[in-house]
Amino acid sequence: MTHPLLDLPPMSAAHFASIEDRVAKLLDTEQDVVIMQGEALLPLEGAIRGTAGPGTVALNVITGPYGQTFGNWLRDCGATVIDLSVPFHTAVSAAQIREAFTEHPEIDFVSLVHAEAATGNTNPVAEIGEVVREQGALFYLDAVASIGAEPVLPDAWGVDLCVVGAQKAMGGPAGVSAVSVSERAWARMASNPGAPRRSYLSLLDWKERWVDGGRKALLHAPAQLEMLALEACVERIETEGLEAVMARHASAAAATRAGAVALGGGLEPYVHEAHEAAPVATTLRTPPGVLASDLVTHALSTDPTLPLAAGGGALAASMIRVNHYGPNATPETINSSLTALGVALRENGATVDLEGARGAVEGGWA
Numbered sequence: 001m002t003h004p005l006l007d008l009p010p011m012s013a014a015h016f017a018s019i020e021d022r023v024a025k026l027l028d029t030e031q032d033v034v035i036m037q038g039e040a041l042l043p044l045e046g047a048i049r050g051t052a053g054p055g056t057v058a059l060n061v062i063t064g065p066y067g068q069t070f071g072n073w074l075r076d077c078g079a080t081v082i083d084l085s086v087p088f089h090t091a092v093s094a095a096q097i098r099e100a101f102t103e104h105p106e107i108d109f110v111s112l113v114h115a116e117a118a119t120g121n122t123n124p125v126a127e128i129g130e131v132v133r134e135q136g137a138l139f140y141l142d143a144v145a146s147i148g149a150e151p152v153l154p155d156a157w158g159v160d161l162c163v164v165g166a167q168k169a170m171g172g173p174a175g176v177s178a179v180s181v182s183e184r185a186w187a188r189m190a191s192n193p194g195a196p197r198r199s200y201l202s203l204l205d206w207k208e209r210w211v212d213g214g215r216k217a218l219l220h221a222p223a224q225l226e227m228l229a230l231e232a233c234v235e236r237i238e239t240e241g242l243e244a245v246m247a248r249h250a251s252a253a254a255a256t257r258a259g260a261v262a263l264g265g266g267l268e269p270y271v272h273e274a275h276e277a278a279p280v281a282t283t284l285r286t287p288p289g290v291l292a293s294d295l296v297t298h299a300l301s302t303d304p305t306l307p308l309a310a311g312g313g314a315l316a317a318s319m320i321r322v323n324h325y326g327p328n329a330t331p332e333t334i335n336s337s338l339t340a341l342g343v344a345l346r347e348n349g350a351t352v353d354l355e356g357a358r359g360a361v362e363g364g365w366a
């Protein structure tokens, strides 16, 4: 008896290439887009190890937990790393990037996370890209949490390595991911003696054996089920329209923010300025004396399917994340999430306005 998930014909190179082309369209890019056969950490690490080495001077912007990881990889490659840490309640500004270049004109690599699902902020990549391009540095961007939730435009912004994954706002699988690579980035890799070669981390292998060969033969058997899920997810986005998907995420962020403020009970948007808050997820600060992880556990006890989480590490004390991405970017999910948090706060002794929150979510959705 054949099984729909198991007894599939092998995926052809042409089919694989067509999925790459559709991902490239989402990024509006002419650069080479390579779909990597692993979760987004694979191209994130592969792109750093491919382009950074002992001669590299990297400006590593830390606006959440991933920046820390990128800094560690860069140091491991032998790069000199200048960390620029920004408090998690805000975004980094283009002016701060410019200042870093003034202080360290030798910077030739910039790593940045676009939107942070973990801390709820989003960075002005277009403006930062202008500064990076003026300085001629290579620009590496983690757009895993922004793709599908807000515009991601590597060509327009001068991003040389733009990594995306489907598991957040795209509402797709986590097991494959993609990176767009500029000519400059390919050249940097080709001249880097430390770049992974004949390795699962190697982007150069895909360049030499896949892209340059006209995408006729795959390097190894692809993660077929994940590739098909990626194709289905891109198809679903094409049907809804990328603009509409992004608008849904923007509405979700605005509604969550407005709803949380109206709810009261001491909850406050974690990111101070609304324009610095990510469309992919909204972070909320709990009032003094209320442990965020306890409040989330309490709220989830009524409905464990709600997209609520406490912040990671030390942030678990004071940060709640409403992960309103993908299929959860709906007014219903946001209402249920805020109601569950409101009930938990009320049972904790706080005064909350559940009706007011509901009205504010509706108004904020717009």
Ligand SMILES: *Cc1c(COP(=O)(O)O)cnc(C)c1O
Pocket: 039, 040, 041, 066, 113, 115, 116, 117, 118, 142, 144, 145, 165, 167, 168
């Ligand atoms: C989600 C995410 C990733 C991928 O990491 P996972 O924790 O494995 O999902 C990478 N970068 C950013 C900014 C993310 O939000």
